[in-house]
Amino acid sequence: MQTKKTSRPQHAVSRELLREKARLIRLETLRMTDICGSGHYGSSFSMAEIVAALYYRFMHVRAGEPQWPDRDRFTMGKGHAAIGLFPVLSDLGFFPQTWLDNYTRFKSPLGDHPDMKKVPGVDFSSGSIGHNLSVSVGMALGTRRRGSPARTVCLMGDGEQTEGQVWEAAISGAHWGLDNLVGIVDINAAGSDGDPQETMKTEPLRAKWEAFGWRTFVLADGHDLDAVSATLQAALNEPDGRPTCVLAYTVSGKGVSFMEHGWQWHLGFLGPKDLQQAYKEVLEGSVG
Amino acid sequence: MTADLSRWTPQPRAAGVTYISAEAKATLDLSESRVQGLADEATWDMATSLGLSPQLTTGAVLGDLVEQGHDIVVCTADLGRPTQVIGFGRKYPDRYFNFGIAERNMIGAAAGLATTGHIAVISNYSFFLALMGVENIRNDICYPGLNVRMIGTHSGIAMGFYGTSHHCNEDIGALRAIAGLTVMAPCDGMAIRAAFTNTIAHHGPVYLRAGRGREKPVYSAPPNFRIGGSNTLREGKHATVLAIGNLVSASLDAAEILAAEGIELGVVDMYSIAPIDKEAIHRAAVAHGVVITAEEHNVSAGFGSAVAEVMAEEGLAATLVRIGMPDQYSLLGPPTHLYCHYGLDAEGVAASVRKVLRKGVGKGLA
Numbered sequence: 001m002q003t004k005k006t007s008r009p010q011h012a013v014s015r016e017l018l019r020e021k022a023r024l025i026r027l028e029t030l031r032m033t034d035i036c037g038s039g040h041y042g043s044s045f046s047m048a049e050i051v052a053a054l055y056y057r058f059m060h061v062r063a064g065e066p067q068w069p070d071r072d073r074f075t076m077g078k079g080h081a082a083i084g085l086f087p088v089l090s091d092l093g094f095f096p097q098t099w100l101d102n103y104t105r106f107k108s109p110l111g112d113h114p115d116m117k118k119v120p121g122v123d124f125s126s127g128s129i130g131h132n133l134s135v136s137v138g139m140a141l142g143t144r145r146r147g148s149p150a151r152t153v154c155l156m157g158d159g160e161q162t163e164g165q166v167w168e169a170a171i172s173g174a175h176w177g178l179d180n181l182v183g184i185v186d187i188n189a190a191g192s193d194g195d196p197q198e199t200m201k202t203e204p205l206r207a208k209w210e211a212f213g214w215r216t217f218v219l220a221d222g223h224d225l226d227a228v229s230a231t232l233q234a235a236l237n238e239p240d241g242r243p244t245c246v247l248a249y250t251v252s253g254k255g256v257s258f259m260e261h262g263w264q265w266h267l268g269f270l271g272p273k274d275l276q277q278a279y280k281e282v283l284e285g286s287v288g
Numbered sequence: 289m290t291a292d293l294s295r296w297t298p299q300p301r302a303a304g305v306t307y308i309s310a311e312a313k314a315t316l317d318l319s320e321s322r323v324q325g326l327a328d329e330a331t332w333d334m335a336t337s338l339g340l341s342p343q344l345t346t347g348a349v350l351g352d353l354v355e356q357g358h359d360i361v362v363c364t365a366d367l368g369r370p371t372q373v374i375g376f377g378r379k380y381p382d383r384y385f386n387f388g389i390a391e392r393n394m395i396g397a398a399a400g401l402a403t404t405g406h407i408a409v410i411s412n413y414s415f416f417l418a419l420m421g422v423e424n425i426r427n428d429i430c431y432p433g434l435n436v437r438m439i440g441t442h443s444g445i446a447m448g449f450y451g452t453s454h455h456c457n458e459d460i461g462a463l464r465a466i467a468g469l470t471v472m473a474p475c476d477g478m479a480i481r482a483a484f485t486n487t488i489a490h491h492g493p494v495y496l497r498a499g500r501g502r503e504k505p506v507y508s509a510p511p512n513f514r515i516g517g518s519n520t521l522r523e524g525k526h527a528t529v530l531a532i533g534n535l536v537s538a539s540l541d542a543a544e545i546l547a548a549e550g551i552e553l554g555v556v557d558m559y560s561i562a563p564i565d566k567e568a569i570h571r572a573a574v575a576h577g578v579v580i581t582a583e584e585h586n587v588s589a590g591f592g593s594a595v596a597e598v599m600a601e602e603g604l605a606a607t608l609v610r611i612g613m614p615d616q617y618s619l620l621g622p623p624t625h626l627y628c629h630y631g632l633d634a635e636g637v638a639a640s641v642r643k644v645l646r647k648g649v650g651k652g653l654a
Contacts, residue, residue: 027296034298036449037305037622079453104449105302106621106629111451118620127453128416129389159366162388192334193368193386200366200388264322264333269307271328272298279296 006149006180007237008072013056015225019288021052021088022225026255026282028087032103034275040112042252042265044084046188046222047155049288050248053228054153055088058236063093066120070148075136077156077166078186079113079126080267086110086119094121130163132156133183137173140181140243151236153182159191161202167212170243174213179239182232182246183214186222190252190263209245222248225288255287304622306502308332312339338372341501343477346411346439347376349484354380358488361406363398365391371411371441372501391416395424402434407488414440414497418459422466429493430469437484439496444534444584445613445630446500448623457613461589463495464562470515471562473497473532473591476505479559482513490515497533497561499584500623504537506557518565524554526645526653527580528572529637532558532591535582535611538627541634546641551653553641561591569598573606578650580609580641584632587612607649611640 025048033039055061059072076082083103090097095109103110109118113127124135136154143150160166173181185205189195197203209216219231228248235244252266253259256278270278301307307330318324321335332340347362350373354360366389368374377384385401387394391412398408410417417440418425429436440459447454464471474483474496483496494515511519521536522543529539536557543553556568558581572579579599581592592610599608611631618626627633631640645653 031296031299035302037302037307104620104622106304106625107619108449108621111449111620113451113453115451115620125451125453127451128420159389162366162390162393164390164393191389192366192370193364193374196366196388199386200390202388258322258326262322264320264335266334267337268333269331271326271330273327274331275298277327283293283296 006151006239008060008149008151010057010233015288018049018052018056018225021056021091022048022288023282024091025051025084025087027279028100029083030270030275030278030282032083032086032100033269035101036104038267038269039083040080040267041256041259042188042190043078043081043157045254045256045259046250046252047081047084047186048254049223049225049228050155050184050186051084051088053225053232055092057229058232059153061092061121063121066094069146070150072150073123073136073139073152075124075132075152075154076114076126077129077132077154077160082112082114082126085114089119089121092121095119129157129160130165133166133169136181137169137178140173140178141176144178144180151180151182153184155184155186158185158187158189158202159196159199161185161205162196162200170209170212170214173243177241178243179241181243182235183243184246184248186248186250188250188252190266192266194263205247209247213242214245215240215242216245216247219246219248222250223254223287255285256281304624306340308336308339312342315339334369338369341372343480343499343503343505344372344441344501345477345480346371346484347373349481350409351376351379353484353488354383359406361385361401361408363387363394363401363408363410365389365394365412365416367412371413371439373411391421392424395421396428398436399428399432399434402436408436410436410438412440413454414443414459415454415456418463418495419456422462425463426466430466433468433492435491435493437494437496439480439498441498442500443497444499445618445626446623448626449620451620452617455618457584457586457618459497460561460585460591464594468492469562470494471497472515472560474513474559475533475536475557476503476507478505478507478510479513482510485510486513487515499534503534506537506540513559516560516563516565518560518568519557520554520568521557522553522555524552526552527576527578527641527650528554528556529580529582529641530556530558530568530572530595531582532561534584535632535637538632538634538637539582542637542641545634545638551642551645558591561594564594564598566598566602569595570602570604573599573604576606576650578607578609578644580611580644582611582637585612586615588615609640609644609649611637
């Protein structure tokens with residue numbers, strides 16, 4: 001079957017708007033972690049600019065029709081960063097802000113990981129690392145068969161690159177020439193046991209993804225919104241018959257000085273005085 | 289920002305939120321932590337998070353066993369810190385293998401290590417170890433009968449709001465069907481210590497189903513713990529709860545609640561699930577005409593089902609009441625709220641027992 005052109009127009013948004021949306025992701029991550037008692041600050045902050053650019057500039061979705069067949073899909077290999085996705089879905093109108101206010105409380109649809117059965121706008125559940133690139137291969141095959149212009153984007157973690165299933169998915173994505181499929185690796189150097197490169201080295205990732213048949217872009221600064229947008233434009237709107245991998249080098253905890261770099265704030269909790277300081281830095285900061 | 293900035297101010301503590309205590313912090317090596325210099329006692333990061341799970345004693349006991357001359361190696365999949373074997377890794381770096389997030393690779397490699405004469409121990413979250421890895425466990429570890437110890441932590445719904453991917457109400461069902469695999473459930477840190485220590489001479493695969501490490505302790509010293517055994521913790525003339533894991537302490541507390549109402553409830557820690565202590569089941573059935581099981585697992589195919597098999601095959605004339613997770617996926621929420629909702633806390637167990645006995649099931653309250 002012929003690959004259908006899957007280029008789609010960008011939404012006309014300014015860099016300043018994307019910067020404010022990334023700020024919203026960080027502020028709400030801080031607030032919701034305060035409600036919950038623990039949270040993945042590092043993972044949410046590292047992906048904030050990428051997620052803001054995807055949802056507000058590139059992806060075509062309909063908040064009033066979450067199951068719209070031609071929607072672009074977003075799946076998370078790194079499902080523990082869902083706390084940074086939920087504010088975006090709420091802001092876009094998929095569900096009311098009161099859901100965020102009740103994050104992780106009893107019977108909440110919003111937990112630490114995204115749940116497709118509970119949350120409109122979540123295209124697939126996640127939480128077990130390594131599953132969702134395979135799921136995304138299936139989505140890309142399915143939307144292509146249907147002749148849909150939909151693209152599927154899977155955001156993975158750098159620690160996730162050790163999962164064998166990721167590479168099984170990579171082989172199949174290249175085999176079937178899925179140029180409607182984009183994998184993004186958020187390389188934030190933070191995992192449960194430390195920097196994934198120290199726990200189990202996976203670099204050089206560019207050589208690996210290229211060897212597996214993926215067009216591979218290196219995004220040297222995953223927080224520079226102009227660079228993020230330029231790379232996503234090429235990845236999503238200039239298909240060349242291969243799946244695309246974006247290796248996004250980011251900073252865990254980006255935007256709060258005492259959380260930046262290192263693995264320690266992959267998961268944690270801020271007491272009220274430290275939280276006050278974090279809010280201040282995000283509100284006054286200029287990341288993006 | 290156009291939004292109301294008042295949203296982004298610290299709020300009062302919510303119910304069910306766990307905070308680290310100053311006492312727990314004081315016991316930790318915080319040399320890698322980045323909370324030092326910050327303003328709040330309540331603040332914690334990954335390096336501090338170990339203090340939240342004091343019942344996960346795996347690393348400490350394995351270190352003691354190495355000192356006694358046992359040739360142990362430890363494997364994990366980027367969960368050395370959350371399952372608390374990272375201290376073992378620091379002390380014995382040549383005996384510690386962290387595979388990154390690659391569970392099936394880890395299981396196969398543990399099998400390979402066991403073929404070279406090591407006691408290979410896997411320490412990982414139960415859902416990723418037992419549910420993701422079940423086929424590797426069967427083919428690579430159990431069929432060859434290799435000397436691998438697996439401890440699957442954070443079982444049941446202990447991970448609460450982390451969601452369905454992080455709940456594990458199926459591991460007993462999946463694993464007790466595997467021939468040659470011993471399945472046991474140490475209910476606290478002392479029981480974990482006893483489980484590793486007392487089975488060290490057993491040659492063959494063992495799966496230990498453990499909690500999150502935040503459990504209320506049952507034992508103040510390492511208890512009796514043997515393959516196929518059980519511990520009777522309380523005698524009761526009206527009924528006996530056969531419990532595993534978190535439900536042992538919940539049942540003991542339920543017995544206290546019921547004692548005030550004149551109901552005498554016995555409690556047995558049935559830590560060995562496969563093989564199971566048939567004598568303990570026999571005693572409970574004959575004495576009361578009703579057997580009550582309690583587990584943080586799907587009641588289908590779990591511990592209560594194992595008890596049912598024994599009762600049916602032995603022809604024990606007693607009614608079985610299974611307390612546990614219904615055959616559905618758990619709601620999300622703080623674990624304490626979920627335990628309350630599903631009747632898996634002391635009040636819940638007490639309510640189940642009360643209902644059974646007041647209905648006159650078995651010998652009732654006679």
